[in-house]
Amino acid sequence: MGDFAIETYGLEKIYRSRWRGREIRAVSNLSLRVPAGVKYGLLGANGAGKTTFVKMLLTAVHPTNGSAKLFGQDARQPEARRPIGYLPENHRFPTYLTGYGMLDFYGALSGMEARQRKKRIPEFLDLVGLKDWGDVRIKKYSKGMLQRLGLAQALLHRPKLLILDEPTDGVDPVGRRQIREVLDGLTEKGVTIFINSHLLSEVESFCEYVAILRNGQLAVEGKISNLLTGRGYRVTAAEVPPEALAEIRQSGASTLSTSEGVSIQVTTREEANSIIDRIRAAGGEIESVAASTSSLEDLFMQTAHPEKAA
């Protein structure tokens, strides 16, 4: 097995309209390395290319250019997908199967022996809180139950890499905690977890690494602890003239447009006082001053929606 669970080199996907000749570049020149055994979050606005990227890893979508490896093996080889567990977004599990039957079917496709499946399926149904639902047809399951069953399906063959596309979508808070506990248990066993999620707080609290896509390109990537600045102060102000704002930005403070005006993040108390003085001298109004730490949300807004960050 390679040192990296996922490696992509210049991955690109261009969708071409057959008749109009129009091109949509969904993913562009994306090179990414996900170390084995880490918890990795993939973020991006709608249409940023996250799902296309995941589908290229799993060969549901063919890249226009570039290549991908899973644990050092060419992702196009079926064997490369053997150590992968996948929970797709908007999954459609066959509703004619029972929970047990569904796990049995996908377990068999993952290469598990009948004996292994018979032993593990009750264990995994129990793990995701569906012990009493194994014999019920999945058309009777709620969305949250389907999500948990999908997670059991992804875990059944004991994968080394788990790719989860919006894993807590439609799951209630109790179910979310249950999923979180299951995932925490996996990381202790060295399983790499790759999460594609819209829930920034979830990624921030769970993942060690993050990548943010913008317009199909990699905008930011790295360890979350390195990407987020430490403790500091947030100054929110209104009616700040553009010249004053440009001056503030030049001083190294990060700014973000909000409905109230502009939010300015600085690291020291002296910087905060200096910024307040400049704003007031330029005729701006201070709305609030608060001690804060920069969050993944700030980072996301700055990278995925730079037009909203002043």
Place this chain on the structure above:
Amino acid sequence: MKTLAALIGDTFQEARARWLFWGLFALSTLLILIFLFVLQIDLAAGAITFLGIEATSRRISSIQKFVNVSYSWVSIALYVWGTFLAVFASSGLIPSVLEAGRISLLLSKPLTRTSLLLGRYAGNLMVVALNHTYLVLSVWIILGLKTHIWAPRFLLAIPVSIFLFAVLLCVVVLVGVISESAALSVMAPIGLSLISVLLAQHQLVIRLLSSEWSRQLWMFFYWILPKVFDLGNAMRQTILFDRHATWIAPVGTSAAFGAIVLLGALRIFQKRDF
């Protein structure tokens, strides 16, 4: 093999859950019951009545021959009934597996796209083969019990019907992979079958066509499309006369058509993004 068995098993489960499996068997059972209770077949000292037609050794050279004629037409009826019913029943089984959210999960498993599609094809074919065997075998037993004449050649309707369905299923798969439409997956093979019956009348039509190119075009289509009519006719003649009919051309060209269409479907399936 494990993967193939899982895919075949899944196709059976889906056919059962969608009531296709039970629908096919219910309609086949209905036909079997008609043979069992409604058809009047009486055999008495040198004479037989079948569908109300009375045959005696005076009108037909032998009772055996009369039974053969009856059997040959029953086999054609089963051939047409079974094949068309099977195409209707199978139309949705390919598009359903291509639904977004289902196909992406299947493709994430360590199996090739070829084995995924062929597994589905094989499962579908086995559902129909089981039904054809049940239908023809039951009718053969009923006719045998009623007439006390056992004609094993009648069972030829089983492999011939399954073969034709296997060829038409290739068209269902191709149309399903391209369009993901169950309705179109029915229309295409049924339409092809009707055209094929028309093209098989080439001996008559060629005399009526005025230009050489139109005659060649007719024969071109006749040779490339599956031989629904010719296969049925060869089966009927074999049952009727117990001698070799023309099998090589209809079987060979139909098999080649099916293989090319299935290869095309696999090629398109390989290249598609989901």
